[in-house]
Amino acid sequence: MGSMSQHTGLRGCQMINNHSCFLCLSTEDIDQCDKCGKVFSCKQHLKTHISGNGTCYPYRVQYDCEMGRYLVAARNIKQGEIILHEDPLVLGPYTRSKPQCLNCFKLINPKHRFDCPGCEFPVCDEACANGRYHQDECEVLKSVGFKASIEDVDEFDQQYSAVTVLR
Numbered sequence: 001m002g003s004m005s006q007h008t009g010l011r012g013c014q015m016i017n018n019h020s021c022f023l024c025l026s027t028e029d030i031d032q033c034d035k036c037g038k039v040f041s042c043k044q045h046l047k048t049h050i051s052g053n054g055t056c057y058p059y060r061v062q063y064d065c066e067m068g069r070y071l072v073a074a075r076n077i078k079q080g081e082i083i084l085h086e087d088p089l090v091l092g093p094y095t096r097s098k099p100q101c102l103n104c105f106k107l108i109n110p111k112h113r114f115d116c117p118g119c120e121f122p123v124c125d126e127a128c129a130n131g132r133y134h135q136d137e138c139e140v141l142k143s144v145g146f147k148a149s150i151e152d153v154d155e156f157d158q159q160y161s162a163v164t165v166l167r
Contacts, residue, residue: 019032019040020040021040021041021042021045022039022040022041022045022049022059022060022061022074023041023042023045023048023049023060023061024042024044024045024061025061025063025069026042028042029042029043030042031043031046033046033049033056035050035055035056036056036074036075038056038060038074038075039056039060039074056074057074057083057084058073058074058075058076058077058081058083059071059072059073059074059083059084060072060074090164090167091105091133091164091167092133092163092164092167093105093160093163093164094160094164095160095161095164096156096158096160096161097156097157097160097161098153098154098155098156098157099121099122099150099153099157099160100160101122101123101124101128101134102116102121102123102128102133102134102137102138102163103123103124103127103128103129103131103132103133103134104124104128104131104133106124107153108122108123108124108150108153109153110153110154112124113153114126114128114129115148115150116129116134116138117129118138118139118141118142119137119138119141119142119146119147119148120147120148120149120150121134121138121141121148121150121159121163122148122150122153136167137163137166137167140166
C-alpha cells in the first residue's frame with residue numbers, strides 16, 4: 001500500500017494520497033509541516049494547522065468511501081489537551097430565561113441591579129451595558145422604541161425569548 005490508501009466500493013471513490021493536505025486533502029502545492037513533521041498542508045491551510053499559541057493541532061482529516069471525511073490523531077494527545085476551539089455562531093439567553101445580563105450572561109442579582117440606559121434590559125453594570133455581546137441588539141431595540149420592563153428578576157420573563165433570535 002505504501003503512501004496510498006485504497007478506497008473502493010462507491011462510484012467516484014478514488015485513492016487518496018497520504019501526502020495530501022491535512023484538511024482539504026488536496027495534493028497540489030503541498031509541504032510537510034516544519035514544526036511537527038506529522039502532517040502535510042497546502043499553503044491555504046498551513047495557518048489552520050497551527051494554533052494561536054504556536055503549537056500544531058494534533059489531527060488530520062482522512063477520507064473513507066463509506067464514512068466520508070473524519071478526523072484522526074496525527075500524534076499522541078495529552079489528557080485534557082484542547083484539540084479544537086470554535087466560537088459559537090450565536091450566543092444568547094435561552095428562550096425561557098430568568099433575567100440575566102445580556103453581555104456576560106450572569107443571572108441578575110436583585111441587590112445590584114443595573115438597567116441598560118438604551119433598552120432597559122437589566123445588565124450587571126455600565127461595562128456590560130456597553131459590552132460587545134449586548135451592543136447590537138440594544139441599538140436595534142432603541143431604534144424601534146422598545147424598552148424592556150423586567151419587574152421580578154426571580155421569575156422567567158418572556159421578553160428574553162426574542163434576544164437570541166434577534167442576534
